[in-house]
Amino acid sequence: MNDIHIRLESVTKEYPGPAGARAVLQDVSADIPRGQFAVLVGRSGSGKSTLLNLVGCLDHPTRGRVLLDGQDVAGLSETELALLRRHRIGFVFQFFNLIPTLTALENVLLPLELTDQSGSRARRQAADWLRRVGLGDRPEAFPEELSGGEQQRVAVARALVHQPGLLVADEPTGNLDLDTAQSVLDLMDDLCRREGATLVMATHSPEVVGIADRVFSIRDGHLTDEPLPAASG
Amino acid sequence: MSRLLQRAGLRFLLRHPWQYALSVAGVALGVAVVLGVDIAAGGARKAFDASRELVVGRATHQAVPADPFLADEIYTRLRVELGVAAAAPVLEGRIRAGGETFSLIGIDSFAEGPFRDYLDTGADGIDLTALLTRPGTVAMTRQAARARGLSVGSRVPMDDAAAPTALEIGALLELDDARSRGADGLLFADMAAAQELLGRVGQLSRIDLILDADGEQRVKDWLPQGLELIPTAAQASSLDQMTRAFRINLLALSLLALLVGAFLVYSTLSFLVVRRRTTFGTARSLGVAPGQLFRNTLYEALLVGVPGTLVGIVLGLVLGVGLTSLVLRTVDDLYFRVQVQSAGIPPLSLLKALLLGLGTSLLAAVPPAVEAARTAPRSMLTRASLERRIRRQLPWLAAGGLALAFLGWLLLRAGTDSLVLSFAGLFAVVVAAALCTPPGLAALMAATERMARDGGGQVTRLAARGVTASLSRTGVAVAALTVAISTVVGVGLMIASFRGSVDQWLQQTLTSDFYFAIDEAFEAGGSDVDAFVAELAEVPGVADVTRSQRRRLTTGDGQVRLWAVDPGSRDLTITFLEGDRETAVASFLDGTGVLLSEPFARKRGLVVGDTLSLPTPDGPRSWLVTGVFIDYSSDQGSAMFSLEHYRSTWNDPGLQGIGIMAEEGQRDVLRPRLESFLAAHAGLEFAANAEIRQISLEIFDRTFTITRVLQLLVGLVAFLGMLSALQALQLERIRELSVLRAVGWTPRGLIGLILGQTGLMGLGAGLLALPVGIILAALLVFVINARSFGWSMDFSLEPMILGQALLLSVVAALLAGAWPAWRTIRTATAAGLRDE
Ligand SMILES: Nc1ncnc2c1ncn2[C@@H]1O[C@H](COP(=O)(O)OP(=O)(O)OP(=O)(O)O)[C@@H](O)[C@H]1O
Ligand SMILES: [Mg+2]
Secondary structure, three states, X not given: OOOOOEEEEEEEEEEOOOOOXXXXXXXXXXXXXXXXXXXXXXXXXXXXXXXXXXXXXXXXXXXXXXEEOOEEHHHOOHHHHHHHHHHXXXXXXXXXXXXXXXXXXXXXXXXXXXXXXXXXXXXXHHHHHHHHOOOOOOOOOOHHHOOHHHHHHHHHHXXXXXXXXXXXXXXXOOOOOHHHHXXXXXXXXXXXXXXXXXXXXXXXXXXXXXXXXXEEEEEOOEEEOOOOHHHHO | OOHHHHHHHHHHHHHOHHHHHHHHHHHHHHHHHHHHHHHHHHHHHHHHHHHHHHHHOOOOEEEEEOOOOEEHHHHHHHHHHHOOOOEEEEEEEEEEEOOEXXXXXXXXXXXXXXXXHHHOEOOOOOEHHXXXXXXXXXXXXXXXXXXXXXXXXXXXXXXXXXXXXXXXXEEEEOOOHHHHHHOOXXXXXXXXXXXXXXXXXXXXOEEEEOOOHHXXXXXXXXXXXXXXXXXXXXXXXXXXXXXXXXXXXXXXHHHHHHHXXXXXXXXXXXXXXXXXXXXXXXXXXXXXOHHHHHHHHHHHHHHHHHHHHHHHXXXXXXXXXXXXXXXXXXXXXXXXXXXXXXXXXXXXXHHHHHHHHHHHHHHHHHHHHHHHHOOOOOOOOOHHHHHHHHHHHHHHHHHHHHHHHHHHHHHHHHOOOOHHHHHHHHHHHHHHHHHHHHHHHHHHHHHHHHHHHHHOOHHHHHHHHHHHHOHHHHHHHHHHHHHHHHHHHHHHHHHHHHHHHHHHHHHHHOOOOEEEEEOHHHHHOOOOHHHXXXXXXHXXXXXXXXXXXXXXXXXXXXXXXXXEXXXXXXXXXXXXXXXXXXXXXXXXXXXXXXXXXXXXXXHHOOOOOOEEEEOOOOOOEEEEEEEEEOOOOOOOOEEEEEHHHHHHHHOOOOOOEEEEXXXXXXXXXXXXXXXXXXXXXXXXXXXXXXXXXXXXXXXXXXXXXXXXXXXXXXXXXXXXXXXXXXXXXXXXXXXXXXXXXXXXXXXXHHHHHHHHHHHHHHHHHHHHHHHHHHHHHHHHHHHHHHHHHOOOOOOOOOHHHHHHHHHHHHHHHHHHHHHHHHHHHHOOHHHHHHOO
């Protein structure tokens, strides 16, 4: 199947700073089996986005290993990584998700084009996903003509359109009202349950925490399996 | 390549139309200048080739005399005694008619056949040689006649000749366009008629021959002393050499324009890449491979390069027409007589321009393309860290610049004989200066900040910091401006030095008060030169008369200009570079030595103590080189003898120039007395000292018109570069500036900040450009000019030029900053904040 098993082994991530390197993640280990819906909570600045970047192979750990289906990501070339992301991973970022010079529909089409699916069938598929996130009437809009929440929904459609085995989402519902947030969440949950995709999501919202299989929380660079009361506010 | 990404790139360009247009304009101007110069240089060459081919025809050899002319009986003997069939006599001379100077070529109708086939039949298929046997009858091309409104039977009044008072157009020559272009100033006449018109009865300039190896040997053995047999091919190559330096100099300037144009493409594309780092990061996280982003950037380079090149070709064609006439005028002033209309457009030039434009655009896109390919997926790299990286690279840029400068120095040293290598070295120095600009700018801004801190200039400090904070953009802008301004300074100083030296030389050389110039019509009109000189010496108020003759001697290795001088009772008015003045003058007077002009000595590698061998009517003779003198009159140089020695050696009684020194205080009364001679003799021109100096400097300035035009174009391209980079900078900062406005900055405050910043950048560019420009000028004066033309000159560091350049730099920068400043305050704050 398409789903992915994630494993972090003693991962440390440091950022260079004016006063030397600063560790955001320290010796973090975790194991997320296929098809699981895992949620990441923590205060702002605790390192959620950093961890998601590592899981999504967008960044390399300073120390330790990230394994996807048992394979060390560090051993893959840039091109192999690109192909991996192209075919098997979907992303929803916290900010600036879209290509500003492509329309909403074209943004959703992009992952299909990259996997050599084009033509009218791909267009129908992309339009269909736009409709599912509630933007079926705005395919020709450019990102700057969309609100923050609308942009985020286009990003969700783009992340799901090629049915990835791993979906990495960084506060995908942060800008949405409760109802819309719920329907977007349902779409992702659906992918996870029906297709058996693995879903890793950073969030502050308690609704999401409620439906997750598993909740991780980050604090002071360490990862624990239980949610902290402070995070659900 | 992803079609969607291509589309995204195109839309990005179209959303920044000014940026896009500026870079297209940069490429276009660069290509236009290269193409224009190529067409002009090629046109001059073609015109020259065409006119040479017309005159030389299919001759393989020419028998030329060491005397100015040879007796036509030698021609008859050559045919009769030696039985050479393919031989034709030629007499060449100048003739003034209808207010214009023509080259008159006398030919023998019956011998012409194998040489110049176009003389066989005229425009209407009539045997035209027959028509020409009537005295005073000439032929010209149909095109030349049409241009002057003449036709068969028209009469053109002769300006100052003796016998017939008008030329009659006896026939028109039918030539294809290419050949007729070279024949615009040519008149053909039958030999007898030409001899009469030129006052050369019984005389020939040369004999044209078609010979095989065997025939060559036979003719060589037979030829009487004083005649030399010279292959025409050798002449062609020496004439080609003559204009080569001139052409290479033009080419180098045009390539500089292209270089600056490439800079513009580079700066635009790197702006496009930097500005889309988040977009590229997103694309990478969706699985776009680095190679795709690389190719995508090259594709965008073509979006700039293709329209830029096409527009450039159109502009270049227009520019080519203008430059061709400038080039031809210069060639006409300096080298040989060309009277041609501009030649057509060579398809090869178009192809070259196309490849050069596209190639340069693609090449300039490589660094930004690499940058794009290296974008990390969903890069967390902030603008600040990009700038940090640039700042870390500063020492490397400086080191690279210094290494390149060193390479340039090596090239300049190695290229003593090669102009191409010398120019490559010069280019390396220019690029090195561009590389050193960002580190130099950072250092300057740091100093400014320190000064402002001590002096308390808050806005200055903010402005200086702003320049350093976005060095990735400001560095490019200032580098473009630095290159342009240093070119302006370098070329400006070179021309000023050159002009100063020429002026000084004219002052030293032109010591007589008045001059007569004498041409062929003088003797043709029956006047005797020596009698005329004697007459002049008797005019009341004349203190002294000097005489000179100039003549081109055709030799086995090209033409040698002889300059024979009789300084009268005065000293020789030349300045020696080499040799002891006393010995040199003594050997000059007794005819044992020859004095060489600097270009002549340099081109032939001769120094004092060497010998120079020249053909004379009594066979080849050698002279000891006893002195080398400064002379800017020709870059071919000349060999100087005393008039007396020249006359006895080459049997040439002619004179070309007469100088007259007035007695104390008699100058003004003398002038009308001398002018009265003009009416009595044909072929005289009269001028006072000051007028000659004036005319000489005018020719000098005309020679450098084209250089100045190109310099201007380079400056224009660089200005576009500055404008484009500054605009890029402001666009990037719209969000930041909008935030400043949102927190309460006034538009005036913002304008002050932006203009302060661009002004500082202009000042920085100007300050960096001054030393670079001075170095360039020194290289041009001491290396390039010396190697191109063989002239050494005094270096003059005109403070005016330096001051103007600095001012120009600041004004250009302020102008370039004005528009983005205006735009910034016009952008609604909310829209600015929304901008990614
Ligand atoms: N590229 C970077 N360079 C330096 N420090 C960084 C970089 N990216 C993130 N950081 C720092 O790492 C820490 C964790 O950042 P991260 O974005 O992972 O937090 P987060 O948990 O996602 O926060 P939020 O909920 O606000 O999105 C922060 O203190 C941030 O300042
Ligand atoms: Mg985050």
